[in-house]
Amino acid sequence: MKKSIETSLSHIAKYAPFEDVAGASHFPIYNTGTFDLKKQHGEKIYDYTRSDNPTREMLENLFTDVEKGAGCVCTHTGIASVALLFETVLKVNSHILVEADCYGGTFRLLKVFKEKYKITVHFANFLEQENLEDILKNNPIDLVLCESPTNPGLKIIDLEATATLSHKYNALFAVDNSLATFMSQRPLEFGADFSLFSTTKYVSGHGAVVAGAIVAKTKELAQEIHYYANALGRSQNPMDVYLISLGIATLKIRMQEHQKSSIEIAEFLQKQDYITKVTHPALKSHPQYELAKKQMDYIPGVFCADFESLELAEKFIQNTEIFGEKCSFGSPDSRVEIPAKISHASFSKEELEAIGVTSGTVRFSIGLENVQDLIEDIKQAVQ
Numbered sequence: 001m002k003k004s005i006e007t008s009l010s011h012i013a014k015y016a017p018f019e020d021v022a023g024a025s026h027f028p029i030y031n032t033g034t035f036d037l038k039k040q041h042g043e044k045i046y047d048y049t050r051s052d053n054p055t056r057e058m059l060e061n062l063f064t065d066v067e068k069g070a071g072c073v074c075t076h077t078g079i080a081s082v083a084l085l086f087e088t089v090l091k092v093n094s095h096i097l098v099e100a101d102c103y104g105g106t107f108r109l110l111k112v113f114k115e116k117y118k119i120t121v122h123f124a125n126f127l128e129q130e131n132l133e134d135i136l137k138n139n140p141i142d143l144v145l146c147e148s149p150t151n152p153g154l155k156i157i158d159l160e161a162t163a164t165l166s167h168k169y170n171a172l173f174a175v176d177n178s179l180a181t182f183m184s185q186r187p188l189e190f191g192a193d194f195s196l197f198s199t200t201k202y203v204s205g206h207g208a209v210v211a212g213a214i215v216a217k218t219k220e221l222a223q224e225i226h227y228y229a230n231a232l233g234r235s236q237n238p239m240d241v242y243l244i245s246l247g248i249a250t251l252k253i254r255m256q257e258h259q260k261s262s263i264e265i266a267e268f269l270q271k272q273d274y275i276t277k278v279t280h281p282a283l284k285s286h287p288q289y290e291l292a293k294k295q296m297d298y299i300p301g302v303f304c305a306d307f308e309s310l311e312l313a314e315k316f317i318q319n320t321e322i323f324g325e326k327c328s329f330g331s332p333d334s335r336v337e338i339p340a341k342i343s344h345a346s347f348s349k350e351e352l353e354a355i356g357v358t359s360g361t362v363r364f365s366i367g368l369e370n371v372q373d374l375i376e377d378i379k380q381a382v383q
């Protein structure tokens with residue numbers, strides 16, 4: 001029987017590689033380094049948790065199913081899933097094409113790969129598909145990578161068109177799905193070869209872990225990521241898998257609530273004369289509003305508001321009682337940050353300008369609090 005994602009998420013123990021003897025609703029945490037080879041008689045033999053672990057396998061099976069892939073590796077951080085992608089696909093002297101508006105940690109990682117492994121990195125605005133094609137035509141690109149929505153610019157990239165273009169020039173296409181999550185969009189259905197995400201965010205949903213995952217479209221690619229995850233020690237520990245398995249069941253209702261409250265707050269901010277611009281993909285004023293609606297089932301609760309000055313943005317952040325000044329997003333507690341100071345501190349002023357971030361840009365991640373409380377808090381904080 002074909003099941004909806006929320007049904008699958010509410011029965012995660014069914015994704016365990018074998019049945020628990022007591023039918024536990026929460027599959028046990030196999031917190032062990034090793035397994036006794038003599039005591040196993042099933043088809044699959046476990047030897048060492050770095051390579052395979054039943055608890056982790058449960059989450060990997062779930063992610064493979066909901067992302068419509070052929071295999072998955074859960075990693076110890078979200079950035080480890082990006083690193084694992086690079087380690088699997090790139091070789092010394094490879095070329096990679098990346099959307100310029102990418103997570104600051106990915107930007108820093110690309111710098112490391114550039115310096116250590118002589119990787120050539122091409123940055124581009126993926127809204128300009130003709131320019132993208134020019135780069136693909138004129139360079140031996142092995143891998144194309146983007147987020148959608150991008151972060152913090154919140155551009156919506158046409159995933160189907162980018163997958164088609166990448167494959168036309170024999171490049172693999174990977175999407176960082178941290179912000180939208182599989183509840184909202186499944187990149188492999190649009191033709192991507194990999195969907196990777198930080199489970200630190202909406203997927204675990206409670207800000208209690210730092211972890212990630214990468215799902216591959218084909219069995220061959222899945223085997224390769226599994227091989228490199230074991231060789232390079234990228235896999236996630238079973239305790240964190242358990243924490244994620246607790247939070248994940250409420251993903252759909254959380255995404256609905258994050259979406260609703262964030263739209264209300266974005267609309268409130270749009271009317272304030274100290275705000276020069278609000279960028280939220282669910283607002284009609286967003287340039288890719290129609291594509292966002294077509295590509296995503298839920299619009300995540302992250303948006304940007306440009307304050308008229310850095311001073312006012314800082315005053316707001318200083319005075320707010322509910323919003324924490326924190327990086328990351330997708331938690332129950334609302335948070336704000338100035339990308340130029342925190343998540344994108346590794347970008348130069350010019351690089352920030354190119355992705356539309358000003359010094360007064362504040363990124364909001366709206367949590368699950370009462371929305372009126374949040375609006376009242378903003379009002380008192382800017383006074």
Ligand SMILES: Cc1ncc(COP(=O)(O)O)c(C=O)c1O
Nearest residue numbers: 077078079103178198200210211
């Ligand atoms: C889009 C995106 N990808 C990857 C990461 C890295 O994830 P983690 O912090 O879990 O390592 C982040 C973290 O903020 C992110 O925003």
